[in-house]
Amino acid sequence: MTDRSLCCTLNQPPEIARRGSLLKTLYESTLERRELEHGFAFQFNGDAATERKVFEFIAMERQCCRFLSFQLNLAAERGSIWLAVEGPDNMKEFARAEMERFGPHGIAAS
Template sequence: MPIACCHTVFTKEERLDYKEIWSELDKRRLAVTEIEAGFQYQFPGDSDTLRYLSVWISLERKCCPFLTFTVIASSEDEPIFLQLTGKEDAKAFLRSEINDKIILITTLNNNSF
């Protein structure tokens, strides 16, 4: 499987949802830590954040099927951790391109479909 983001898989509505959800998650993100096979993001433990993460992952899986998503959540008093991992090349992709790809996905002209 190629290590490349395919942003054309989104419908117009999904693109709008993706933009809104990513924006909200970006505001809520507490930390990013590099781990052996990728990166771990830390978020508040509330139910709304968990819901946003679930929807974001369902969309992100469509455009980046080479990534593995692991959510670690316990009580609402504890942070939620999202691990983005994959094979060897996935970490390099995450390091250099994921933010650029997210920006591309969220700023593409909606009329391009």
């Protein structure tokens, strides 16, 4: 993956606060985490509330962190949700720092 600088453009206090709250909620509801070559994958329950939060997270991140790409897998019958977040090589360091704000992350290498 090409090396693109990490530059988050989120700068409004309400948006920053909402992003932090959303990240914390999603982090705490993660069932499984996997390290990918260029990012991470996260598994969540497939309930409607979590689904809405995952969609909101993707929409927010696409606005402020344009260096990220997302892959979403929604299993049938409201099964689990897998979200893969990938970016430039240095993105994983940035993501680890974000996750560590919420406690031990125990990401399993795949």
